[in-house]
Amino acid sequence: MKTEIKKIIHDALEKAQEAGDLELSPFPDIVVENPKDEKMGDFSTNVAMTMAKSERKKPKIIAESVARYLKNGDLSLVEIAGPGFINLKMSNKFFLERLKNAVQQGDDFGQSDAGQGIKILVEFVSANPTGPLHVGHGRGAAVGDALGRILKKAGYDLSTEYYINDVGNQMNFLGRSAWLRYRELLGETLDFPEDHYRGEYIKDIAQLIIDQSGDEFLNKPEEECLPFFRKFAKDNILKGIESDLAEFRVNFDNWFSEESLYDDNSVEKAIEWLKDKGHIYEKDGAVWLKSSAFDDDKDRVIVKQSGEKTYFCSDIAYHQNKINRGFKKLINLMGADHHGYVPRMEAVLQAMGYDKKIFKILLVQFVSLLRAGETVSMSTRSGEFETLADVVNEVGVDAARYYFLMRSSDTHLDFDLELAKAETPENPVFYIQYAHARICSIFRTAEEGGVVWNQSNEFDLTLLTEDEEFAIIRSILAFPEVVEKSARAMEVHRISHYLLDLVSRFHGYYSRHRVISDDKALTLARLFLLDALRITIRNGFELMGISSPEKM
RNA sequence: GCCCCCGUAGCUCAGCAGGAUAGAGCAACGGAUUCCUAAUCCGUAGGUCAGGCGUUCGAAUCGCCUCGGGGGCACCA
Numbered sequence: 001m002k003t004e005i006k007k008i009i010h011d012a013l014e015k016a017q018e019a020g021d022l023e024l025s026p027f028p029d030i031v032v033e034n035p036k037d038e039k040m041g042d043f044s045t046n047v048a049m050t051m052a053k054s055e056r057k058k059p060k061i062i063a064e065s066v067a068r069y070l071k072n073g074d075l076s077l078v079e080i081a082g083p084g085f086i087n088l089k090m091s092n093k094f095f096l097e098r099l100k101n102a103v104q105q106g107d108d109f110g111q112s113d114a115g116q117g118i119k120i121l122v123e124f125v126s127a128n129p130t131g132p133l134h135v136g137h138g139r140g141a142a143v144g145d146a147l148g149r150i151l152k153k154a155g156y157d158l159s160t161e162y163y164i165n166d167v168g169n170q171m172n173f174l175g176r177s178a179w180l181r182y183r184e185l186l187g188e189t190l191d192f193p194e195d196h197y198r199g200e201y202i203k204d205i206a207q208l209i210i211d212q213s214g215d216e217f218l219n220k221p222e223e224e225c226l227p228f229f230r231k232f233a234k235d236n237i238l239k240g241i242e243s244d245l246a247e248f249r250v251n252f253d254n255w256f257s258e259e260s261l262y263d264d265n266s267v268e269k270a271i272e273w274l275k276d277k278g279h280i281y282e283k284d285g286a287v288w289l290k291s292s293a294f295d296d297d298k299d300r301v302i303v304k305q306s307g308e309k310t311y312f313c314s315d316i317a318y319h320q321n322k323i324n325r326g327f328k329k330l331i332n333l334m335g336a337d338h339h340g341y342v343p344r345m346e347a348v349l350q351a352m353g354y355d356k357k358i359f360k361i362l363l364v365q366f367v368s369l370l371r372a373g374e375t376v377s378m379s380t381r382s383g384e385f386e387t388l389a390d391v392v393n394e395v396g397v398d399a400a401r402y403y404f405l406m407r408s409s410d411t412h413l414d415f416d417l418e419l420a421k422a423e424t425p426e427n428p429v430f431y432i433q434y435a436h437a438r439i440c441s442i443f444r445t446a447e448e449g450g451v452v453w454n455q456s457n458e459f460d461l462t463l464l465t466e467d468e469e470f471a472i473i474r475s476i477l478a479f480p481e482v483v484e485k486s487a488r489a490m491e492v493h494r495i496s497h498y499l500l501d502l503v504s505r506f507h508g509y510y511s512r513h514r515v516i517s518d519d520k521a522l523t524l525a526r527l528f529l530l531d532a533l534r535i536t537i538r539n540g541f542e543l544m545g546i547s548s549p550e551k552m
Numbered sequence: 553g554c555c556c557c558c559g560u561a562g563c564u565c566a567g568c569a570g571g572a573u574a575g576a577g578c579a580a581c582g583g584a585u586u587c588c589u590a591a592u593c594c595g596u597a598g599g600u601c602a603g604g605c606g607u608u609c610g611a612a613u614c615g616c617c618u619c620g621g622g623g624g625c626a627c628c629a
Contacts, residue, residue, distance in 0.1 A: 029569095033571085035572080037572080130629090297554080310626095343555090411565085431591070437591090438592085441588070500576080508593065511590095516588050
């Protein structure tokens, strides 16, 4: 919608230039925004102020020159205000036509081509398969998933991916933990090491192995048992992670195994390739990447003295692989505690010869879990941490997702379990859902009253004349821009704020105006508006992965 | 010591690529239901945008410094 306004202003500027009123060198960028106060107009632009310097005139004079040439059938009022803003009011017809389009688009309303079909990969969660997901992972999952949905809606060609760190020491610890528990369960007493995985789930895994294979591993040496235990535990945990995520409405397009990068020699090849380019050197028996050449604090080891490769090393191969698969933009979500990792990954991309801009790491800040204001302990060691599955089980998917998505992801989040499940005004998710249910209820009542609702009805939308109705319409029509902006800024919380604002307008309208009345034509027109609203709420919630109930 | 995030109303947070008089919810106080769902609505009160300097027509927003909170600085992942 704003692009249309932009064009109108653009045309006026050109006319002013032709007439010699304005020089326009350089031709200014036109920024269209919404005035602070809705009473001031529907749109405003600050071109007159930004041009003040190059035109060497006062903003107000320039604004008047521009305003003289602002002529368009859809414009109902042009005003100059404040320090030089040009405020525009559009005709009702302008909005109503666009409202019709929105309803016609239905589920697709909000879709844009801002992303131009660019192939984009969002990698998120990627938790080590050494234990169940906890709340922190939950936030990453919700944010990554919603971001993906938003990017898709904004016209990107999206894929999502979970990177499985199934190589390395932590896998050995995992296998060994399961093996030790296995022996314990079969009657041995032993010291369970502090640095192994102590959670209850390890015992469950050990028990499963007993159920399947009995005590056949009991008298075999460790080296013989470990590969089996490692793989069994990993597969089992991964299956759990996958089903927890599915329960949370997060489904990945691809699960990418780190091990596969070793199996097909990608890691070796990546090292060779970087060596050829001169980005790698040997020192102290280890192999280093010259990441300091690309704004990292220091160089990083990729092959240890022991000959083992670091996690960072396979990450290089992994990201090369992503690019080889044709992705033009890579987004990684990580916990904020990994922020030290950002410069070295950016360095890798640059060492490979790519612009830093194609790669973006999104840091998701911590979640503090509270219960009625009291902090819930989340120590992994003690095993009493709250898993994502527990939280989802307690508060429900909708509330959990909403809480993870309501705040800008670069601020710490207090997640209060009692608040999240409380069906009170303190809980915005129900406020929004309630609006949707309320609209559906109005439709049900209308149908019971004999109003036949279908798309082929004749709607006389000019019967919509209330200011509040147009406030809602303007808000509805802003949805595609909200999605675009949310995608561009990669800020997921914008959607929830938008929906809250949209829906509060409706609740106010509802309490002051009746939708269903004896006036059949007016009833239909208002139902049409509510249909558009219902579509917008649904589409917005869809981006957040939250359901829109028809009854509450 | 170095790096990242945060600091806006009593609390939790918005503030859109600098723009007009800084917003919302909760809590507090006062109201609204013969009628489409009161999980709702309307009103009142509440601010040195942590502090300072700078950039400019204009700063909560950009830059630098100080203070405060959180997190990180591995041949771990």
